[in-house]
Amino acid sequence: MPEFDSVIRSTRTVVPGGIRPVSVGVRDGRIEAVRPYSAAMSTGEVVDLGDTALLPGAVDLGTGVHAPGEELAESYRRMGEAALRGGVTCAVVAPAPGRPAITCADSLQVHQRAAAGAEVSVFFLGGVTHGTSPLDLTDLHAGGVVAFQGSLSDGGAPDMAALGDAHLRKTMAEIATLNGLLLVHAEDARELGSPPVSADQRPPRAERRGLERVIAAARVAGARTHVAPFTAAECAALLAAAGSVGVGLTAHTCPHYLCLPSEFPGPGSAVHGCRPPLRSDANRKALWSSLLEPDSPIRTVGSGHLPAIGLYTLEWSLSALWTAARRRGRSLADLARWTAQEPADLVGLSGRGRVEEGYDADLVAFEDQVTVAVPHQDPSPYAGMRLTGRVRRTWVAGRASRPGPHQR
Incomplete structure (x- = not known):
């Protein structure tokens, strides 16, 4: 049996204390381990984000x-x-x-x-x-x-x-x-x-x-x-x-x-x-x-x-x-x-808001160097602007979301 349901790696993970290259082991929707980026971890799935940032x-x-x-x-x-x-x-x-x-x-x-x-x-x-x-x-x-x-x-x-x-x-x-x-x-x-x-x-x-x-x-x-x-x-x-x-x-x-x-x-x-x-x-x-x-x-x-x-x-x-x-x-x-x-x-959501062991595996892969043009017809107040940073992928309790139109 794999030790983790999935492992998500990033060389730029925001953890308490700074930004580190780590591997995040997820089991049953929670972060069970935060280990060095190259650590060997038994898992059914590995997502390697490389230099794409991983945020809570x-x-x-x-x-x-x-x-x-x-x-x-x-x-x-x-x-x-x-x-x-x-x-x-x-x-x-x-x-x-x-x-x-x-x-x-x-x-x-x-x-x-x-x-x-x-x-x-x-x-x-x-x-x-x-x-x-x-x-x-x-x-x-x-x-x-x-x-x-x-x-x-x-x-x-x-x-x-x-x-x-x-x-x-x-x-x-x-x-x-x-x-x-x-x-x-x-x-x-x-x-x-x-x-x-x-x-x-x-x-x-x-x-x-x-x-x-x-x-x-x-x-x-x-x-x-x-x-x-x-x-x-x-x-x-x-x-x-x-x-x-x-x-x-x-x-x-x-x-x-x-x-x-x-x-x-x-x-x-x-x-x-x-x-x-x-x-x-x-x-x-x-x-x-x-x-x-x-x-x-x-x-x-x-x-x-x-x-x-x-x-x-x-x-x-x-x-x-x-x-x-x-x-x-x-x-x-x-x-x-x-x-x-x-x-x-x-508001006392003690298991959320951090990439840390024991916390919910709510995670975001964020391409912080990518420039995105907000469509002119977008209903947001940012319509027509060029913004830096794009959400590439999101996980809620370890479950990956389906990519939206801006997550490619």
Whole structure:
């Protein structure tokens, strides 16, 4: 009998501590061994990637799924296919917008059943709104949500109303008793213009005011809190200062905020519907500076995929992020940390996010030197761009995916 179901070799494997030439032995969907590249290993299948990089599969935090007018199960199937093409092996699904919103145990079960056909692993965030009770939080936690999500404005509209300060503090206290995590869309509704559909009507001060509210509430309640998404670079100092007053506050951003200034996409691009909006090129550069600070509180980067507004980003987010990161001298280890290790650690997915013995065999073969032209008709905000980096192959629990149109 072979010792391993398969062995995957790469001279450039991202492992804890750096990039090494190793062979990864997979058995029953898990990484059973990480050995030297040339090690003799008894196996039924060897995949030798040569110099193609091997990364941990991305854990996409806050993935939107439900497309308007589409059956929920079909939306999960399509999301899974797009995720695999983009090197995402695990989606942590946002509670809204969607039908039904994941705000109680019954709606969670509807999504769990619908997600059964997805080709990637799926976990869920529980939605928090003004009507959420302590019992709802407890039931969602018992049902398996890995964290909770709420908004101070219209981040989950129309399914999740904005939280006021009193309810925010109360919710944080309840989540703290569950040893849970709260993700917050931190734009303050009182600072938004009318109608709040453009960048001019959603100024950076809305994020600043929202951050101040979040910090004040978390300081009282003691809850772990993750601002998602964070875009206004002028608020980075406020975010970083939260730790000095005893608040465990971290943040999440998306590749389109890091790669696309508001001046770039055409007027018809769905990316203009983002909440918060794309900001200026100066903000984009400052956001990168904040991300690259030692011990930056911006810990996670995810696709921001949101079919509800026509924003399809899963396929290209890894390549877009790498294109910008390599220009700044960052390594594939940074890419894996932002997209896999930190998201998995944040929500407690202890067996994911690393190429390490005992972890799930969620892996991505990534051609980091290859230039890819995104088709002009692509529904993503990266349409027509030339990106560096292509997902060649993906494994979920050791099972290789079928190549998509961009995985050749």
